[in-house]
Amino acid sequence: MKILVAVKRVIDYNVQIRVKADNSGIETDNVKMSMNPPDENAVEEAIKLKTSGVVSEVVVVSIGLEKSQDTIRSAMAMGADRGILVKTDQMLDPLAVAKTLKAIVEKENPDMVLLGKQAIDYDCNQTGQMLSALLDWPQGCFVSRLGVKDQTITISREIDEGLEELEIQLPAVVTCDLRLNEPRFASLPNIMKAKKKPLDIISIDNLSVDTNSRVKYIKVEEPPVRKGGAMVADAKELIQKLKYEAKVI
Ligand code: AMP
Numbered sequence: 001m002k003i004l005v006a007v008k009r010v011i012d013y014n015v016q017i018r019v020k021a022d023n024s025g026i027e028t029d030n031v032k033m034s035m036n037p038p039d040e041n042a043v044e045e046a047i048k049l050k051t052s053g054v055v056s057e058v059v060v061v062s063i064g065l066e067k068s069q070d071t072i073r074s075a076m077a078m079g080a081d082r083g084i085l086v087k088t089d090q091m092l093d094p095l096a097v098a099k100t101l102k103a104i105v106e107k108e109n110p111d112m113v114l115l116g117k118q119a120i121d122y123d124c125n126q127t128g129q130m131l132s133a134l135l136d137w138p139q140g141c142f143v144s145r146l147g148v149k150d151q152t153i154t155i156s157r158e159i160d161e162g163l164e165e166l167e168i169q170l171p172a173v174v175t176c177d178l179r180l181n182e183p184r185f186a187s188l189p190n191i192m193k194a195k196k197k198p199l200d201i202i203s204i205d206n207l208s209v210d211t212n213s214r215v216k217y218i219k220v221e222e223p224p225v226r227k228g229g230a231m232v233a234d235a236k237e238l239i240q241k242l243k244y245e246a247k248v249i
Contacts, residue, residue: 001148001170002057003046004110005080006101007039009064009071010121023219026121035071038116040078040183042176045146046114047079047184054148057081059108063100065089069199076194077186083197084108088204088211096211098130103207105135110171112153117142117175128175138168144179 011017011026012034018027035043049055060075062068063086072083086100105113118125132139140146144163145156151170156163158177186194204211232238242249 001049001055001112002059002108002110003049003055004101004105004108004113005039005042005046005058005060005075006097006113006115006127007043007060007062007071007075008036008116008119008121009033009062009068010036010119013037013120019220019222023221025217025220033067033070035074036116036119036121038118038176038178039075040116041178041180042114042116042174043075043078043080044181044183045176048181049146049148050079050081059084059110061086061101061104063088063092063097063204069201072199073191073194073197074186076197076199077191078184079190081197083199085199085201086204086207087201090204090211091213092211093213093215094124094126095130095214096209097127098134099209100204100207100211101127101131102134103209105131111151112170113137113173115173115175117177128173132173135171135173137171137173139173139175140166140168141175142177143174144177146174146176146180 010033011028012032015032020027043060046055046058050058058080059082060072060080061084062072066087069085072085076083084104113131115128128141129139140155140157142157143155144158147154153168153170153172155166155168155174232241
């Protein structure tokens, strides 16, 4: 069985986000970038399946700038076998990313595509669902447990009422939740080994994918600065403040 894992290079989750001076987007110059956190869970799960003998090859794909190679190398240092960078300088909508991933799926023929449930930069939460529709493959989203048996996977996913358990036929698209596993840290020897693993670079222009943007970002703004909180002595004082100062009751 072969797994394709989609990993995105995003601003590191520990970084304090800054909005560009012209409000056109988020400042990414001189900012620490890392693998999107749920994508680390996707890589971890694929490697665990490989270690348990269910999967024979884990291929990692990232779509983006030349520097996305670092993200692919990080996944290979965790244990992925090889990587593909689809190079583009364009900022792509989830639909364009899904179309690009579809083109890679058609080249690689994996049994399963693992993605993160959401990229923390623009919080779209769309790519996996769109890819499943484009491929006409079943999908399991926000997965917090994954089991594989022959050509069937069993998954758990959190829904409002609790946990939903599903059985899905492969090939399938699965998007991973942070609860799925604890991603490993790559050891130094594995980081060194990852430098020698194969990484193909493809220009997005060679995939004949329509990457035209259908979403226009009008303006990005900082959230309003929060006012400091205050301690109250008792419920009576709280009611007074809500009634006469905040005027919300
Ligand atoms: P999104 O729909 O943008 O929230 O992204 C959901 C998931 O799609 C991410 O967690 C990644 O696994 C994958 N993905 C999104 N953009 C890219 C990209 N440029 N390259 C590779 N994978 C991506």
